[in-house]
Amino acid sequence: MIDHVPDHIRSDQAAAGGFRAAIRAPGFRRLVVGQAVSSLGDWVATLAFIAAAFALSRGNQTAVAVVLVLRLVPPIFAAPVGGVVADRRSRRTIMVTCDLSRAALIAIVPFGGLGLLYALAFVHECLSLFFLPARDASVPLLAPADSLEEANGLILASSYGSIPIAAALFGLLRVAASHIPSAVPFATLFRRHPTAFAFFFDSATFVFSAAMIAGLPLRRDRRPAATPLRTDLAEGMRFIARHPGLRSLAYGLTVAMLGGGVLFAVGIGYVKETLRASDAAFGWLSSLWGLGMGLGLLLVRRVVSRGRARVFVVAVAACGAVLIVMALVPVLWLAFVIAVGFGAAFSVAIVVALTLAQEETSDDVRGRVMGAVQMLFRVGLGLGALGIGALARAASRSRPFGSLDGNQIGMLTGGAVIILGALAAAGAIRPSAWVVPTSPGGPPAPGPA
Incomplete structure (x- = not known):
């Protein structure tokens, strides 16, 4: 027994x-x-x-x-x-x-x-x-x-x-x-x-x-437009700014999506130019990233038992660490292995972020907060794809660090920015946010933990 x-x-x-x-x-x-x-x-x-x-x-x-x-x-x-x-x-x-x-x-x-x-x-x-x-x-x-x-x-x-x-x-x-x-x-x-x-x-x-x-x-009465549109437009971001947990979430979420943008911008160049591999290798790398995302979804319940806020910060930092390792150790088999880790960390960060944002807001303001979250998703993705992509192209021409090509410099920079963002998110979360709820099935503890 x-x-x-x-x-x-x-x-x-x-x-x-x-x-x-x-x-x-x-x-x-x-x-x-x-x-x-x-x-x-x-x-x-x-x-x-x-x-x-x-x-x-x-x-x-x-x-x-x-x-x-x-x-x-x-x-x-x-x-x-x-x-x-x-x-x-x-x-x-x-x-x-x-x-x-x-x-x-x-x-x-x-x-x-x-x-x-x-x-x-x-x-x-x-x-x-x-x-x-x-x-x-x-x-x-x-x-x-x-x-x-x-x-x-x-x-x-x-x-x-x-x-x-x-x-x-x-x-x-x-x-x-x-x-x-x-x-x-x-x-x-x-x-x-x-x-x-x-x-x-x-x-x-x-x-x-x-x-x-x-x-x-979904039967929900319409809320009358009692306030001007301009006021409501700013309310989502103001609500996030006033809430310590959601404010840290905004930091981490933006830089996590930046990681996805970095791979979008320099991923194919990294595989073909840095690793000197084929289009098929890029396809395998993308598939392994997707496999990692699936594993992350299966693991999310296990890891959040350690506290959602902590898991979110660690997952974001892990995304940055993977990019740095890929930049400094350009080996194809290693890229395949840690692409799975990147996908898992990325999906855990996104799922935990969405859950925190939904649970920490009441229904009457949730739409505006989720609108702000979607904006941060795309802003981070755009900064990674356009900003880091432009940096990688410029570095490819000038080669400021000798043996590192533009793709590696782009990934290295993106990884460093992501880790700094994760540290900023960790510093912004109040101590009570790290408390893990102990009553199974009960209401969540105060704060985003």
Whole structure:
């Protein structure tokens, strides 16, 4: 007879139970299924946007960069506005409207030129940033309170888990478009725009998501616009600034996303130029990062037993440490191994950050706070992709540190910034935030621990 269940087994059982409890909640299950399908379509469309911009500009790399910039600029203003709207209007209506609007916009892309593609990419991203605060603010209302980490993990998995499938599906859709018989309506369109199938597929996934969300049990009265829009726009960031735990969260979250931006900017260059490996090696590295994210989602319940605030800071710092090791020890097999660690730390940091932000805010202000969080997501990603990317290109020309190339200097700088940000986050958290709740299933302790 077993008298004692080891803590790690208890944590694994709790995590499995948390995932089951979250997915058994009918409303949350509808949200996750809709998000998984629409995210698959959105990643397919992301590749289609890049391919279409490259083709329409006759191979101009600047056109591809413009598409990426148009996906990074909107968060500066759209995410905070989306957060305000999420607190003033029915979140279900917001999400359905955004999904149907994006479905219509995406379906138009193949019928225009490069200018229309730019405009639609920009508006599409703005609509996404109205959708996301409403979605994130709704998760605590749909999932069991004691399974919020697992619920956020499932949302993260539904958003990023389909990337490998999307890449393969995009290739299949392009091949299918080139083999459409002439007798089929719009055959000429598909031949002229091989990415058309991909855009139409994405449009259909948004319609599916809208249908799933329309059935969510989110009955919430509209809050009258008693305060000016300008006041509400600033309230999300003011609320974060006044709350010590959320303020530290903002520091850490921004630099954690900077790490993702660094890999986005210099990852392919690091593999091909620094490691002198192939495109296939980059694909494996990306897949191992995704595998690490999946492992992080499975481990999150076990590690948060040590205190959410501490785990968040350590996870962010681990992301920076991995980048530094990859920069200083450019060995392919080592990069493969620690890419798994980066993915795990990255996903734990994001899940814990979302959970803290949701639990530390009341429902009447949660939309604005989640809008601010989405803005920080994209600001960090943009700083990493554009800022560190520019630094890496400049360093490649000047070689200020001799044996280190631009990719290594970019990763080294990004890693150092991330660790400094993690230390700043740790210093900003008040001592009570490190207290771990001792009553299982009970209410969380005060502060973000």
